[in-house]
Amino acid sequence: MKLKEFAKQLGLSPTTVSRALSGYPEVSEVTRARVVQEAVRLGYRPNVNAVRLKTGRVGAIGVVMGRAGEFHFAEFMAGMAERLITEDTDILVIPMANPEYDAEMQLYRRLAESQRVDAIIVHSPRPNDQRIALLHELGMPFLVHGRSDIDVPHPWLDIDNEGAVRRATSHLIDLGHTRIAMINGREGATYALHRDIGYRSALQSHGIEVDPQLIANGNFTDELGFRFARSFLEQPKRPTAFVAGSMMTALGIYRAARSLGLQIGSDVSVIAHDDVFPYLTADNMVPSLSATRSSMRAAGTRCADLVLQLLAGRSPTEIHELWPVELILRESTGPVRTPRT
Amino acid sequence: MKLKEFAKQLGLSPTTVSRALSGYPEVSEVTRARVVQEAVRLGYRPNVNAVRLKTGRVGAIGVVMGRAGEFHFAEFMAGMAERLITEDTDILVIPMANPEYDAEMQLYRRLAESQRVDAIIVHSPRPNDQRIALLHELGMPFLVHGRSDIDVPHPWLDIDNEGAVRRATSHLIDLGHTRIAMINGREGATYALHRDIGYRSALQSHGIEVDPQLIANGNFTDELGFRFARSFLEQPKRPTAFVAGSMMTALGIYRAARSLGLQIGSDVSVIAHDDVFPYLTADNMVPSLSATRSSMRAAGTRCADLVLQLLAGRSPTEIHELWPVELILRESTGPVRTPRT
C-alpha cells in the first residue's frame, strides 16, 4: 500500500495524509484522527527507504563490532536496545574486518559517508584516537563510550576507571599488601591507560615502588588470567594480591591460585572489575569476588539516550558523563599474610 | 557529491556511470575503468538510501534480540559479521520489548512490513512457532537458527541437540551412572525439547527410568546452575552425573559440588554444552570440562552465508542443515562411584 493509493482511498491528498501521520499542526484534529485510524485499519506504513531518502534521516545508530566478539558487547547492546525500543531507531552492527589502522579509518569514513546511520558510537577509544578526529571533521554525530585525549571536542560517557582502580589498589595496600599484581586490558585503549594510572598512583602515594614484573596486558579471557597469574605467582617474590580487568580474568586468577594450592582471600587477594553480567555474578564466585562494579548495560542505555539527545539537537560539547564506580568488598580480599617462600 | 554532478565531471551521463559502477556489461571496459578510478579519486559513493528506494533492496539482515542479552548472541553476531564483511550488508539488531506473545508477533510483523531488512534470522524457535508462519505468509525471506515442527516450509540451520545429548548421556551411562541429572535451557524452545528427548531416549534405551526430580529448566546462568545442582545434590538419592546446557551452568555445578565437598570427575561427573567462547574454554576449567561442542560463531557465519544465498535466489525449501556436535571427553567425567549416603 503506497501513500498515493492510501490517500486516494481516503479522498485526501498525499500531502495531507503525510502531515497527519507525522504530526504536523496544519492538519485538523478530525482529519488526523481519521487518517491514523484508517492507516492502522488498511495497514499503511510509509516506505522506510523513501522517507530516509527524502528526509536524510535513517533511524539507526551504528556500532562497530571488532572481530573479537567481546562478551561486554552483548550487554551494552542489550542496554541500548532497552532505550531504543520506544523510539523508532535501530542498531546497526558494522563488522570490522581487520583491526589494522588504515582499514579501520577507512571503515569509519565509509560508514560516515554512506548515510546508513544517523550517528555512531565509538568504543574503546585510544588516547589519540583518529576516528574521533575523522568523525568530527566529517560532521557525523557520534558519541564516545570511553574517553580520548585528542584535541577535538567530543561527547563521551565513561566510567571512572582511574578512580576505581586507585581505590581498589589502595584498599589492598591498606590491608597490608605491597606486592600487588595488575592484569589490565589490552594496551592502547584509554581505559587500560586510566586503570594503569590509577594503579600506579595508588602505589606511589603509599610509597610503594611499581614493579613492571607484576603488570600484564591482554584480552579479557580466562586463559590469559590464568597464564599471567600463574607466572606471577611462580616468581620468587610472588604477589599477594591482584587487581584484574574483568570477571573472566578473575576466573583465571582463581584457577591459577588454586592450582598452586593458594587460598583466595587469605594467601592471595583479588579485586576485579565487574561489568555486571546476568549470567555470571561476582557474588556467586567461591569465594565471592571483591569487585569494582559498573553496569555495562546501564551504560548502553544511557549512551543510546545521549545519542538521541544529540540527534535532537543537543550540543555535543556539553555531553561529558563520568560515572563513579562502586567498590564492593567480598571474600576474595583479606589482610596480607606473609607468603611462605 | 551526487551522481549527476559526478557524471557531468566525467562528461558522461548518469546512466553510464551507474552502469559502470554496478558492473553492468553494457559499458566498455575502458569507460568503466575510468569511472571507477575517478569515483575513488573524487570520493563519489552512491547514496545508500536512494539505491535502496530504487532497487527495493536494503542491504541489511535483521536479528531480533531478546532482553536477556544472552552471551551466545555476541558470538553468533561476530560470526555473521565475519561473513558479511565482504558483502555490502549489515546487521540490524532489533530489540524486543517484552517477551509476550502478542507483542512479539507484532514486532515481527512490523519488521517484515517496514522494509528495513532484506531478511530475518529467527532464533530459538519453538516447536510450533507462529513467527515462522507469519514470515512465510508475508513472503519475507528468513532463516531459522534452530528448528520448528510447524507445518510451514522453512529454511533452517540447527545443531544436532538430540544426538549430542543422547551421546553425552549414553556415555555417562556407560561409565556406570544411573542417576543422571539434566539441567536444560528454558522450556519452550525446540532445542531444549530436543535435548530433553536425547536425554530421555538414552536413559530409556538403557532401561533406566526417568526421574522428574532430576530435571530442571532455566536460563543459562551460573546462578541457576548452582541452585539446581545444589538442590539435586542434597537429595537423599543424589545424582552422580550431570548433563548441562551451557558453560555457565557448568560453572554453577562445579561450584555446587565443591561447596558440598564433592569432587568433580569422581564423585560427580559433568558434561555440558560448549558453544565455544574465546573468553572461557572448557579445556581450562578445573577439572577440564567434558563437553558437547559446536561453535556458535561458525553457526553465525554459515547463517549469514545461507541468508545471502536465499537473497540471491536459492530456494528456501532446500536449505536444511543439521550440524553434528562433537563430544569431547575431558576430566570432568569418570566412572561412577557409589555415593556415600
Add this chain to the structure above:
DNA sequence: GATGAAATTGAAATCGATTTGAGAAAATAT
C-alpha cells in the same frame, strides 16, 4: 562503400515518500 549487427551511450520515467508555495474554505473582524 553500403549494410546490418553488436556494442555503447543517454533521455526520461521511476521508486515512494516529504515539503514548499499557493489556493480554497471557514472563522473572525470591520
Add this chain to the structure above:
DNA sequence: ATATTTTCTCAAATCGATTTCAATTTCATC
C-alpha cells in the same frame, strides 16, 4: 456584507539513485 485572518488542503517539486527504451557509434562483412 465585505475585508481580513486563520485554518485546512493540494499540486508539483524534490530527494539521488536505477533502469527501460531508444539512439548513436563502432565494427565486421559483403
